[in-house]
Amino acid sequence: MRITVVGDVLLDVDLAGEATRLxxxxxxxxxxxxxxRRRAGGAGLVARMLARDGHRVTLVTVLSDDDASLELEGALAGVRVVAGPSGVRTPVKTRVRAGRHxxxxxxxxxxxxxxxxxxxxMLKAIEQSEVIVVADYGRGLAANPDVRSLLAALADDVPIVWDPHPSGAVPVPGxxxxxxxxxxxxxxxxxAAETPAEIAAAGTxxxxxxxxxxxxxxxxxRGxxxxxGRDRLPRTIPAPPAAVSDPCGAGDRLAAGLAVHLAEGRGLQDxxxxxxxxxxxxxxxxxxxxLPDRPRLLGDNTVGDNTVGDNTVWRHSVWGQGREEDAPAxxxxxxxxxxxxxxxxxxxDLLHAGHARTLAAARDLGDCLIVCLNSDESVHRIKGEQRPIVSQQDRAELLLALECVDAVMVFEEDTPEACLDxxxxxxxVKGGDYRASRLPEASLVESWGGRCVTVPFHPARSTSVLADALAKVS
Structure with a gap:
């Protein structure tokens, strides 16, 4: 299922030690x-929890361009992030703990x-959701009129779990x-909401x-x-006993799990x-x-079809052993x-010598080379039912085995515009079978002062030629 978390992110910093004197x-x-420890908080924490559980997660949020945002991007490795500019500095909450307190x-x-x-x-990512968690932390995204209008339109068809905030927006109808x-x-x-009757009255x-x-x-x-539901009667759902030293994240964990179970078709009370x-x-x-400080990197145990350890293979993934930052960072x-x-x-799809030469030439143009890689679904839509031949996980790993490739960023869309933005x-850079002035991405790249170039194309070496040759010997 496609789970989308919509909301505000912040950087949580935990300083832990012992206090033995005044x-x-x-x-x-x-x-x-x-x-x-530095970790993603707010909506980022909800997304990390879902990604850790092996779900395919998109986080729709806004980000700053300060140092704290760079920390956030590292903490969100393994989560597909679709973000716009926040226009303000990243909120940071730092807790000091002595022992368990x-x-x-x-x-x-x-x-x-x-x-x-x-x-x-951002709006397109929300529109493609199969289940949505709105994690409102009072920073304004849940109050955006375009976001609210879209969420309201989706509410009849897409389960939406809305975790409100005292300073945030009210949930949309439905x-x-x-x-x-x-x-x-x-x-x-x-x-007042202290007695069971008062709590029920407030909830109603x-x-x-x-x-x-x-x-x-x-x-x-207490649960x-x-x-x-149909009868609208209040029902008490007790919580099992648990030894709790730090209640932080309980609401995020509950909202995340509730969204998953509703999307699975379970009844409300269940x-x-x-x-x-x-x-x-x-x-x-x-x-x-x-929760781990960072998702494990490629080379850890593979879990499921679309995950690498704790690290999902969608956009914003960290690829390659020893690589400690993702592509945006x-x-x-x-x-x-x-x-x-x-x-x-x-x-x-099938890495060949032509690819290697093109990538090496691209790397020579600057100080790092990031490859924007079409996901399996994207390749399937573009190339047809029989493609890809090689899974995105293997394609990413093979690309990173090349010395000239510094990072790989997987995208699900048919074009890389969101990735480029x-x-x-x-x-x-594109191969010389394109003309730079005709690239569909040219106007976008030029909008921030970038430029499009082509590097030599090697027509005798292509995926189609290699696939045909393999078919003859299979």
């Missing part, structure tokens, strides 16, 4: 930091910005389930006000109160019960601390150091 000039503990949290650039714009690529926690429900309803009010198909008021260790149990298991296993680093970013694209290469 500061001599103030009655505060001194924490000796032993471990520093949080000491303090520092928030940077976490004020409420203007509502960001939504690009055509969402499958809205999942406010108790404090959020009380604030949104404008009434939100069910009507939001025009949602169901509302799940999450109650922490949740579900309202909706899906909610499973999601609540999974959230409890997640917290019992250590919560966000149990590489492009930014090279540009920041005054270098030239070169990109090329294609199916590269994210990378913004200085030079876009």
């Amino acid at each position: 500061c001599p000039d103030a009655p505060v503990p001194v924490v000796d930091i032993a471990d520093v 949080a000491v303090v949290r520092f928030d940077e650039d976490c004020g409420r910005p203007e509502v960001p714009d939504a690009t055509a690529s 969402v499958a389930v809205a999942t406010p926690n108790l404090a959020e429900a009380a604030k949104a309803a404008g009434m 009010m939100l069910l009507d006000r939001w025009q949602a198909k169901a509302v799940l008021v999450t109650l922490g260790e 949740g109160l579900l309202l909706g 899906a909610v019960e499973l999601a609540i149990h999974e959230a409890a298991d997640f917290l019992g296993a250590g919560g966000v601390a149990s 590489l492009a930014r680093r090279v540009r920041a150091n005054g270098g030239t970013v070169v990109a090329t694209g294609g199916c590269f 994210l990378l913004r290469p200085d030079i876009w």
Whole structure:
């Protein structure tokens, strides 16, 4: 299934250590930091959880161009990211922990910005969804009128789980389930919500006000109160007991699991019960601390058809053993150091000498070469039912085995425009069977000051010739 997470991302930083003494000039503990972890928060955390579970995930969000955003891109490796510009700095939340206890949290650039714009690529990614999680963290994306209009139009056909925020937008009408926690429900309803009757009254009010198909008021260790369905009667869904040292991420885990189970066709109550149990298991296993800092790189154990370890093979993947940054991060680093970013694209179905020569010539034009690679589905649509011959995972690995290739970025569309818009290469290269001025990507590349060039084409060496030769000996 195609799972899309729509929402705001932030960078979470955890500083962990031990506190064995007080500061001599103030009655505060001194924490000796032993471990520093940086991870994607907000909608990024939901996407990472789903990707870790082996699901095919697209994250639709907005990103800045600062150092924290580079950290985010590394933390989101393994998730297909379709992002527009945020126009503001990346929000960063830093928690200091002493042993099992949080000491303090520092928030940077976490004020409420203007509502960001939504690009055509972002809207297209939402439109292609089979299930959607809206992870609203109050940064404005869920309030974008184009995003809201599209989500409302999809709500009758696509299950939407909306995780609201006190400073965020109200859910669009028709969402499958809205999942406010108790404090959020009380604030949104404008009434006390302490006793079971008050909680049920607040949930019923939100069910009507939001025009949602169901509302799940999450109650922490007590589980949740579900309202909706045919009878609209409140139903208490208990949570199993769990030893919890850090509740961070429980709501994200619940929303992610709930979306998956609804998309699988489970009934509402069954899906909610499973999601609540999974959230409890997640917290019992250590919560966000149990998530790896980075997805494993190619060369780890392969899991499923479309994953490499924890790392899915869709756009924004990190490819190759020992490569510690994905394609967008590489492009930014090279540009920041005054270098030239070169990109090329294609199916590269059967890698041959002509490809190798073209790629080597492209690499000579700059300081890094990023290959935009058509996914299996994209090749199938373009080349026909019998293609690709080689899977995208193997094609990517073979490309990275070439010394001239620095990164591979897989894209699902028929053309690489969205990929190019994210990378913004200085030079876009195609084989000499194209004329640079006629490339469909030319106007896009030139819009940010880039240029299109061609390199020598070797007509005697092609995938078709190689495939025909293989057919004769098979």
